[in-house]
Amino acid sequence: MPMQIRHSPRPCARGPHAPSATGPGAPGWTAKMLRPAGALERRDGPRPMLVPSAARSQLKILHPSTSPSHGATTATRAVAGSNVQTTSAATSARVQGKLLLQSSDSPSSPLRLSLQLVSATVAGRDERGVRGEAAALDAVISSGETEVDVELLWDEALGAPGAVLVTNNSDFPVYLKLLSLSSPAVHFVCNGWVYPVGKHPYRLFFTNDAYVKEKTPPALRKDREDELRLLRGEGAPADAPLQKWDRVYDYALYNDLGNPDLREDLARPVLGGSEEYPYPRRTRTSRPPSKADPASETRASLEEGVYIPCDERTGAVAKAPNLPKLEGHFGSLADVHGLFDTNAKPIAFPVxxxxxxxxxxxxxxxxxxxxxxxxxxxxxxxxxxxxxxxxxxxxxxxxxxxxxxxxxxxxxxxxxxxxxxxxxxxxxxxxxxxxxxxxxxxxxxxxxxxxxxxxxxxxxxxxxxxxxxxxxxxxxxxxxxxxxxxxxxxxxxxxxxxxxxxxxxxxxxxxxxxxxxxxxxxxxxxASNDACKNNYVLHWLRTHATMEPVVIAANRQLSVLHPIHKLLKPHFRNTLDTNSTARHIVIGSGDERQGGAFYRNMHEVNFFTGKYGMEMSSKAYASFNFTELAFPNELIKRGVARGDPKKAEELELLIKDYPYAVDGLEIWTAIKEWVTDYCAIYYAEGDGAVAGDSELQAWWSEVRNVGHGDLSDAPWWPAMDSVGDLVETCATIIWLGSAYHSAVSFGQYAYNGFVPNRPTVTSGEMPAGAGAAVTEAEFLGHITPKNEAFGLMALTMSPPVKPGEPLMGERPDTARWTSEQRAAKALLEFNAKLDAVAEAVKKRNAARRGPTLRCHTSAEFPTASPFEHHAASVGAMDAV
CATH class of the missing domain: 3.10.450.60 (Nuclear Transport Factor 2; Chain: A,)
Incomplete structure (x- = not known):
């Protein structure tokens, strides 16, 4: 049965994310498809409908907790257990609310949480917001998403709550999504794991307010700073092993692509930190060095996950696929078409x-x-x-x-x-x-x-x-x-x-x-050259590898209260998770399964570049220029457009029927206008406000000097001392994580899934003249063999977007993501613009024709634009 492409009124917004299957003009794009999914299946946990009846909760008042840190890792313990001032129950009133949470499994024991509100306006002797009375939540929950009623205590004399302190006294972790209080109406957008007290002494979640550090209410400043210190791992030994419950964001070289301890031929050079192999930095995992090559890091077993900060983990660890080993080439096109027979073995691939x-x-x-x-x-x-x-x-x-x-x-x-x-x-x-x-x-x-x-x-x-x-x-x-x-x-x-x-x-x-x-x-x-360049450079390097340091630095230097953190966070979704999976089972050399069987990572098998693909992406990174990836600049550099890049809507396209450019410029314009409107709210004082924003400056300095340290001296880096620099930078990050990523990723199965159309491996000497006759079997003998074809198809056949994933302009918490009404209004206007773009793309696609195209009333047929494919999610790219 043909794979159905779901259409959406908007493009996906998530950030980087195995090669995928729909680009501009690819089968099924939507104007709001801005975001990493295709080859690797997204690893989100189950997301059923809200089930209030699944939870029975009881609440009781507790004496103030001292935030126990027994059993916590050093990194977690470093900022835990401060002595803070609390109020007494005698002066507190009851506040009703609802807590939306999720568990990955069906717990065998009740959920037991302690919740304490923190004042944003009244500080104690320690200059921190005074804590309210702690309330205990006991609830029986099921796997998936659950909403429970909560009742907290709050003294009105403490003014407005600015944060909530949560302690997990259960024996299992729980993912908190949203805490909403009814009176006063306060929303805490959590989106974080809370592990038992032995692992997390507590978690602090702020309200949905946004302000730069210099404008933070004094009662919240120390808590804001403490959270960032924890995320940077300050106070913990640099060589301390990182555990799955840790939240530390730090940098490392790409020194985990090879496996020299298993086999000498599986060694790979370290990417990053040298003139020969420049590269962006990845997330530090703290694994020990390899015995055969101390410059390399040991590989995690295929059954284990690679460390990422716990809030970046969106589901179960992706497993290395166990595909059958096939030999030789296809003998006929009929053999290839046979893969799409509904009764095909071992897998019936969609057409x-x-x-x-x-x-x-x-x-x-x-x-x-x-x-x-x-x-x-x-x-x-x-x-x-x-x-x-x-x-x-x-x-x-x-x-x-x-x-x-x-x-x-x-x-x-x-x-x-x-x-x-x-x-x-x-x-x-x-x-x-x-x-x-x-x-x-x-x-x-x-x-x-x-x-x-x-x-x-x-x-x-x-x-x-x-x-x-x-x-x-x-x-x-x-x-x-x-x-x-x-x-x-x-x-x-x-x-x-x-x-x-x-x-x-x-x-x-x-x-x-x-x-x-x-x-x-x-x-x-x-086509093979093109597919490999797209896979390693245009897709992996530009949207996954170069964006990872941006995500790491944002979490280390920008508080969740920072307006730019709130702006970019949806487009970071899944980036670190997907990239760690890519290093684990896709772009590395090879590993041993349990039982001794050997597993060769996918890209080295499935692309003609073999073990040199990542090295070749390093050579491409040497000429990387972030500013040239702003969409108008990119078109102008390639000579396919002329005009002022600051006026994208007025650019002259030299190829009029160029769906990626025509449709993409409309999306870019909408993104740029949204970012401009948003930044105007928080930087109304102008360029001086940007230059004086200490967290923003620390973020951008770390992106340049640490995350992209090998290119830190390049002259093209934005100075980040003006509103214009900030808007252009944020718009480019959003573009790369959404529309651009969709273009180079989401159409892979649609085109690469039929390997004669777009082979990724070639073999055999070429005949002399262009008109020299070649039999069907000879043609197939020159291109992707069965084994590689099977692996490539399995890698790219997953739907690029999971049901329920938000699209660009949407947020899972759309009604509560911010307390700033001007920002909320700007987002609604952005949505309206994307809807208009989507409608325009639909009309243009209906008029576009090509040998494999039909009028696009049916989702089965390739669309003429990369922006009419439902490329979900507002988060990071999740296809590698």
Whole structure:
């Protein structure tokens, strides 16, 4: 049965998140789809409907607690147990409320919590807010989401409550979502785990107010500072083992990708901290060093989870899949289509949308070109400003790597134009992966195949450049594909290149049903280069790896009370959880299962780059520029748009039918306006308020100098001394974690799920001429083998969004996320703008056509825009 793509009126908003399956123009995008899910299944716990009847609660008044810290880890104990002033029960009134919570399992014993309100306006002798009387909550709860009635004590003389102190006297942890009091109407947006007192002496949750540190009510300042010290792990030894209940956010190098203690060939270089391998920082896990390589960290077992701060954990630990080992290549297209038979064994895969409407259209040049603008990677196409295309590789190391595509190769397919005229009229475009692939190509092609073990197949790949012509109807036509290899005698002698052009006998839009040519194989190699670059650089690096330090620094330096923390927090959702899972079972080398069986991590098997993929992403990071990822800047840099990047709505697009650009600019504009309106509320005093915001400055300094320390001296970093810098930075972070991530991630199964359309592994020498005949079996023998195809499909087939996940502009606690009515109103206006964008995208998609497209009244067929796919969640990216 075909996989149904759910449509939504808005794009998803979450942040980074295995390669996924819907990009601009991918099957099923929505204008509000801004967010990491596809390959790795999201690990949220069960989220049933609210079940008030599932909980029976009793409340009683307790004597003030001293916040016991027995059994707590050093990091937790460091700021616990302060002596604070409390009120007496004689002067307190009862306050009714409701507590929304969640447990991952059905507890065998009752939930026992102690809750104490904390004054925001009256401080005690210790300069902290006076605590109210502690009330005990005893409740019987089930797994999933539960709402219980609560009754707290509060002395009106203490003014408004600013926080609630929660102690868990149960023998199991519980996740608190929201505490709402009726009179006075106060909301505490918790979203945090509370472990038993032996692990968490207490948790402090603030109200939904927002203010910068300098404007914090004096009674809350010390508690605000204490929370940040705890999250930074201050007071705890740097080498103290971190446990699953800890909340410490800290940094480490990418030194856990290899497994040298298991096998020498599984060692991988440390990424980050060196000029050779620059990289963003990841979350520190505190595992001991490897015995074989002390610079590397030991791997966690496949059955264990990798440490992340407990509030970042959104469900059960993702397990390494146990897939069957298959040998060899597909013998026919019928064998590939057989995977989608409802009775197929061992897994019946859903029909990828690229073949759901037309089983052969994927072979046409028209569809190949369409996917360049509206497939899983719509970000690599660039304007050609001159021929020959030149390389930036060091000639001393690699010799002449310039393109060998000449006007003689392409002029016959330019109609009545010359090459010079086509360049002058902005009609030539290129997708150029040559320089990214070539430095590693010799090593990739020398990787030993070990197909019998199902670990990795033999590879034969090329570095590719693909040239396109922009036709009068604003569609692209492929003109030439250049396949290059290192010189067989010495890499320093330059590249050996062959240029392939479309066979003369095929008319536009045609694909012979029973024969293939070398041109088809050239397109397969171009698609393979494109898929790998998208996977490791455009997706993993830009939305997962580079955003992780932003998330870490935000939690270490921005209080949950900080307005920018509240703005960005939804877009951080799942980022650390997904990234830790990626390092654990996706982007590393390999591990041993219980029982001794070997597990090779997915990407090294499923992509032609093999064990070099992460190294290659490090080389790409060396030229990373955060400011160029603001959407208008990114379009202008690639030459596909002209104009003032500050006026996105006025940009001139050189390719009019470019769904990613057309639809994306409308979403970017809505994001930018929302961030502008929001920041104007809290920084009304102007640039000085930004420069004087100590938490904000500490956050951005840590992002630059620690999280991205290898690039800290780059001149492009925003100074963060103006409202303009703040707005542009926050808008870019939101864009990367939502719409951008959706474009490069959520369409993977829709296009990559049918491996002949978008192979990720190639093998075998190319035939000489573009028109050389190739049998169906020979074509399939050159592309992704069965084992890799099976793994890739299993990785990307999960729905990108779970039911109930909030979309961009939505929040799980939409009515209570803030007490600032102007901010709440701005969010509603943002929602309305996204709804309007979604409607516009729908109408444009209805008019768009392509070989694999139909009018999009049915969710089964590929959509023409990446922004009409229901890409859920407002949190971090969760597909890797």
């Amino acid at each position: 990828p949308q690229v073949i759901s409407a037309n089983r052969t259209a994927w072979r046409t040049d028209e569809e190949f070109a369409r996917q360049t603008l509206a497939g899983t990677n719509p970000l690599s196409i660039e304007l050609v400003t001159g021929l020959p295309l030149t390389s930036k590789l060091d000639r001393a190391l690699y010799g002449d790597q310039d393109s060998k595509i000449t006007k003689e190769h392409i002029e016959k397919n330019l109609g009545n134009m010359t090459v010079a005229q086509a360049i002058e009229k902005d009609r030539l475009y290129v997708v150029d992966h040559h320089d990214w692939v070539m430095p590693y190509l010799k090593r990739i092609n020398e990787l030993p195949g070990d197909e019998e073990k199902g670990e990795i197949s033999e590879r034969k790949s090329y570095a590719t450049r693909t040239l396109f012509f922009l036709q009068d109807d604003s569609t692209l036509k492929p003109l030439a594909i250049e396949l290059s290899s290192p010189h067989p005698e010495d890499e320093r002698l330059g590249a050996t290149s062959t240029v392939y052009t479309p066979p003369d006998q095929l008319k536009a839009g045609e694909a012979a049903s029973d024969t293939f040519t070398a041109w088809d194989l050239a397109k397969a190699h171009a």
